[in-house]
Amino acid sequence: MKKKLVIISGMLFLVMFVFSACKEKGEVEKNQKENLPPATENQLTEESDLKAPTEMRKMTVQTTGGQVNPEEKIDATKVPRMVIKNGEIKIEIDNYDESEKKVVEIAGKFNGYLASSNSLLSASGKKQGTIVLKIPSDKFDAALMELKQAGKVMSDKVTSRDITEEYIDLEARLKNQKEFEQRLLKLLTEKATRLSDIIEVEQKLASVRQTIETIEGKMKYLKGQADFSTITINLFEPSMIETSSGGGFFYEIGQSIKKGLKGFTVITGGIITVIISLLPVVIFILLIVWIVIRIIRKKTAKKQNK
Known part of the structure; x- marks a missing residue:
């Protein structure tokens, strides 16, 4: 009986010893974690440096090529139409100089202007030439009708091209590029700290600004063409008997x-x-x-x- 009690007491002592050792190990690991030193300033800077180029690449992928967001695209049916009109008339006249003066006066009457003029003397001693006028698009038809009264119309042609959707698309692209420019500027001033990141952002910024200038130039050209229509007039004095x-x-x-x-x-x-x-x-x-x-x-x- 005594022998059994000794064995049981020994086993209980062994279990208590193992439990005590495990508990002590856990407390040591906890103390080690609590006593770790805080992260240094250099380590934090390196982490922020790694984030900056990543954000810039994300922005670049989202906006490269000036793609228009479908949700931001304007409905072309809800804006005024932009149409480029061109007219061409061939007129037989008695006196070239007088007719040229009359044509220019008609252009001025409709708030238009003379864009270009050239003339020559034919082999038969008769004068002929070409006059190009710019007329406000809303007065194109009225001006064309009056110009036809300058002489005998031998031929006439009118063409038009609707540029509404093209212009709206350019507006949307311009908006996207300007937003991208602002985000790049913000990234340059707030998040780009390393020299390589700054150079990369500045290169992208220069490319975006060049794209903006190109889009603005094309928009200005299209608007000018739509606001002022072109009328080309070919004037000629007839010969007495025309030959081959x-x-x-x-x-x-x-x-x-x-x-x-x-x-x-x-x-x-x-x-x-x-x-x-x-x-x-x-x-x-x-x-x-x-x-x-x-x-x-x-x-x-x-x-x-x-």
């Missing part, structure tokens, strides 16, 4: 006479050239003939004297 060469009847007669005189001059010049070239030979032959005749005459005279 474009000249008049009397002009063709004059040209024929000129060609005949030119041919006669060429032939005459050729004959004179041949004569001048052969003149030394002819003189030499005549000299020999004269000498022979003189000798023959002398011999004949001597025979008669005998």
